[in-house]
Amino acid sequence: MKKFDQSLNLSDKSDASILKSLKNLGFLAKDFKDVETLKELSIHTNKEIRYYSINNLGKLSNQNLLETFINLLKSEKTSKNRREITSSIGRLRSRKAITTLVKLLQDSDPNVILQAIRGLLVFKDDKDIKEKLLKLKDHENELVKTIIEVEFNNKKIYSKDHHKSPDDLKNKIINGDTLKVLKKIQNESIHLTFTSPPYYNARDYSIYNSYKSYIKFLVKIFKEVHRVTKEGRFFILNTSPIIIPRIGRKYSSKRYPIPYDLHYEITKMGWEFIDDIVWVKPEPSAKNRIAGFDSHRKPLAYKPNCITECVMVYRKKSNKLIDWIYDQYPKSIVDESKINEKYETSNTWYIDPSHSKVHSAVFPLELCDRVIKFYSFKGDLIFDPFAGSGSVGISAKRNNRYYLLSELNKAYYEEIKKKLETDTQLSFYK
Ligand SMILES: C[S@@+](CC[C@H](N)C(=O)[O-])C[C@H]1O[C@@H](n2cnc3c(N)ncnc32)[C@H](O)[C@@H]1O
Numbered sequence: 001m002k003k004f005d006q007s008l009n010l011s012d013k014s015d016a017s018i019l020k021s022l023k024n025l026g027f028l029a030k031d032f033k034d035v036e037t038l039k040e041l042s043i044h045t046n047k048e049i050r051y052y053s054i055n056n057l058g059k060l061s062n063q064n065l066l067e068t069f070i071n072l073l074k075s076e077k078t079s080k081n082r083r084e085i086t087s088s089i090g091r092l093r094s095r096k097a098i099t100t101l102v103k104l105l106q107d108s109d110p111n112v113i114l115q116a117i118r119g120l121l122v123f124k125d126d127k128d129i130k131e132k133l134l135k136l137k138d139h140e141n142e143l144v145k146t147i148i149e150v151e152f153n154n155k156k157i158y159s160k161d162h163h164k165s166p167d168d169l170k171n172k173i174i175n176g177d178t179l180k181v182l183k184k185i186q187n188e189s190i191h192l193t194f195t196s197p198p199y200y201n202a203r204d205y206s207i208y209n210s211y212k213s214y215i216k217f218l219v220k221i222f223k224e225v226h227r228v229t230k231e232g233r234f235f236i237l238n239t240s241p242i243i244i245p246r247i248g249r250k251y252s253s254k255r256y257p258i259p260y261d262l263h264y265e266i267t268k269m270g271w272e273f274i275d276d277i278v279w280v281k282p283e284p285s286a287k288n289r290i291a292g293f294d295s296h297r298k299p300l301a302y303k304p305n306c307i308t309e310c311v312m313v314y315r316k317k318s319n320k321l322i323d324w325i326y327d328q329y330p331k332s333i334v335d336e337s338k339i340n341e342k343y344e345t346s347n348t349w350y351i352d353p354s355h356s357k358v359h360s361a362v363f364p365l366e367l368c369d370r371v372i373k374f375y376s377f378k379g380d381l382i383f384d385p386f387a388g389s390g391s392v393g394i395s396a397k398r399n400n401r402y403y404l405l406s407e408l409n410k411a412y413y414e415e416i417k418k419k420l421e422t423d424t425q426l427s428f429y430k
Contacts (some may be wrong), residue, residue: 008034015046022052028059035060039068043075051081058088066097073100083111090119098123102132110141117147124151150319162230162328165189165381170402173393173420175413178385181406182224190228190404191380194371194392196238196363197221200256211256219265221385226270228383232318232325234375235271237262238279238363240309243289259310271314277347279309279367285353311349311371329377337377344370358415359389368395376401390416 004026010018018041041053054072057065069089076082086104089097097119104116117136123129130152137148166189174181200214201207208214225235239259246253267273289303326334354364368391372382378400384392387405393416396403403420407413 006032008037010037015049018044018049019046019052022049022056025056025059028056030060030062032060035062035065042068042072047078047081050076051078051084054081054084054088058084058091061091061093063092063094063096066092066094066100070100073104079109079111082107082109083115086112086115086119090115090122093119093122095123098129102129105132105136110144113139113141113144114147117144121151146319153319162325163330163333163377163379165191165402169381169404171397171420172404173387173390173413173416174404174406175408175410176406177408178406179221179224182221182228182385185224185228187227188230189381190225190383191230191233192236192372192376193225193229193234193383193385194236194238194368194375195384195386196361196388197386199239199242199361200258201244215261215265218262219269222262222266222271223269225383225385226316229316231316232320232322233316234274235266235314235316236371236375237266237312237314238309238367239312240306243287259312263312266312266314270317272317273312274315275313275347277311277313277349279311280348280350281307281309281353283307311367313375333377333379337373339373343374354391356389359412362389363391365391365395368392369399372396372399372401387416388412390419393420 005021005024006026006029008025009021012018022041035057038053038057041049042057044050044053054069057068066089069085072085073082076085086101089100089104101116101119104112105120107113107116113136117133120129120133124133133148134152136144137152139145139148166186169185169189197218200211208217222235222237229235237259239262241255241257241259244254244256263273283305286305286307288305290305293301293303349367349370351364351366354362356362372392372395376382379402381402381404382392382396383404384390385406387393387407389412390405390407393403393405397420405416407416
């Protein structure tokens with residue numbers, strides 16, 4: 001274990017040596033001797049030295065230092081150090097610090113405001129302070145808003161049946177328009193949605209009047225997916241930019257950045273962005289776009305072969321941490337759902353594509369297995385609103401989860417049914 005010092009060693013006055021000594025101070029006892037030296041160093045010309053001096057002064061939680069911190073705030077210009085000073089004032093847990101912390105709620109730097117809020121939360125039962133903090137509920141900074149919501153908003157009633165799902169949705173495949181299907185599903189029924197929507201005008205089953213109407217169609221569906229998803233659970237969306245080939249030599253082809261256009265809409269409707277996983281396929285499996293450039297090598301016409309797809313990870317916005325979700329399950333389920341085998345540690349997933357005689361764009365089961373294991377528990381209900389060949393259902397089943405699939409195309413639907421050997425229509429869906 002690292003051994004920390006209890007006093008400063010400043011025999012060598014170089015910045016590097018001062019910093020080393022400052023970083024090497026651990027827990028500081030109340031009778032720490034070098035307080036005055038720390039005060040001097042807290043106005044040093046080197047901002048890192050200032051930072052670690054303030055940090056160490058903060059550890060002392062000494063109310064006599066309030067004046068020092070207030071003065072430091074007047075001269076300090078860097079965001080990181082002003083945040084540290086504010087945090088140190090909060091750590092004093094002193095009523096004498098309240099006026100300063102309240103003033104800092106008006107600061108222009110959200111990092112400072114967040115620390116001031118933390119300091120004031122110690123007194124949140126005080127009516128006057130509660131009122132002042134609540135005024136920040138409409139603050140323009142999203143983190144400020146979130147912290148106030150988490151601390152004061154008890155309106156939401158959390159489902160006590162988080163780990164359960166409606167029996168009539170379990171292991172069902174529905175042949176129909178997913179929007180109609182979704183309308184019949186009650187709020188907060190689904191644990192995880194993993195899907196790849198029809199690609200804009202790229203296949204027979206996905207022809208839309210315009211790109212705008214395509215995005216609008218998906219927005220409607222993803223809003224419904226949001227409604228039926230349980231508190232704090234995940235929505236994983238696989239898309240990639242597509243290309244509509246040129247209609248003649250006079251025209252150019254058109255690329256549509258589907259994941260990027262959808263991302264903005266998805267986060268607006270209450271999904272929180274969590275991760276962007278890149279699915280990489282072997283280059284020979286991609287359409288060859290580079291041939292023209294390869295022969296003439298002239299700039300501006302470089303068109304790389306596209307071997308990646310986006311697997312975007314979103315979570316239904318919630319004040320609850322992931323730990324809250326673990327607490328909603330029996331411990332045995334959490335333990336049994338652990339990923340004990342070797343797994344991918346980066347956000348780049350190399351997975352070969354899959355092919356099917358019946359469907360032209362199927363998920364490799366390997367991809368579904370990873371998503372389902374990483375983002376759900378055994379016994380959860382997994383939804384794919386655009387089921388295609390039913391890979392999500394197959395993977396859910398083999399990973400001991402329930403599935404709910406909807407697919408518009410009758411032939412695809414029949415194929416899924418065959419594969420999953422199950423009875424089909426939901427009682428509510430005619
Ligand atoms: C990209 S494919 C999904 C492929 C699937 N991930 C798989 O592994 O096979 C999209 C599917 O959405 C279906 N689809 C298109 N519009 C739909 C709608 N309104 N409701 C339900 N399914 C729809 C298409 O028939 C197509 O099979």
